[in-house]
Amino acid sequence: MPSKLLSGSCVIVDVKSTGRMQVEQYAAHNKKIFAFICSDFDYYALCHLDNVVFIDRKSDINEVLLCLSTNHSHLNYRLKVKLSKNEGYVLSCLQEGLDTREIGERLGVDIKSVYASRLRLMNKMQVGNRIDLYQNIVRQ
Numbered sequence: 001m002p003s004k005l006l007s008g009s010c011v012i013v014d015v016k017s018t019g020r021m022q023v024e025q026y027a028a029h030n031k032k033i034f035a036f037i038c039s040d041f042d043y044y045a046l047c048h049l050d051n052v053v054f055i056d057r058k059s060d061i062n063e064v065l066l067c068l069s070t071n072h073s074h075l076n077y078r079l080k081v082k083l084s085k086n087e088g089y090v091l092s093c094l095q096e097g098l099d100t101r102e103i104g105e106r107l108g109v110d111i112k113s114v115y116a117s118r119l120r121l122m123n124k125m126q127v128g129n130r131i132d133l134y135q136n137i138v139r140q
Helices: 021-027 042-044 061-070 084-097 099-109 113-124 129-140
Strands: 003-008 010-014 031-035 052-056
Touching: 021 099, 031 099, 042 052, 042 084, 042 129, 052 061, 052 084, 061 113, 084 099, 084 113, 084 129, 099 113, 113 129
Parallel strands: 010 031, 031 052
Antiparallel strands: 003 010
């Protein structure tokens, strides 16, 4: 589903085909964004934006139409994995392209703490190794 303007203030996007950067550009223009996402990686890549309603790509059409017409937040995407604050920071830094040393410096923690947080993140997000983790992050 390509991006489509509903009105001057709303946008519907499929994050998988549109990409995180484009969604952030829409958000910078104070547009209400209805973002179809397929994973927790998509959610965590964009959850810092205030004006985004996340909709699971697997939702049936009636749920989607209800969400779009009434703006019900209870139809939003339901996270499968809840990250700790530290895991969220590490994921955010990884999305920015920082390496483990830079992440440790930014967060003011030992590099072993970064490794531990990254390992917990990989386990929670059910990725087998660092390569899979980085591929999921880059896909954003």
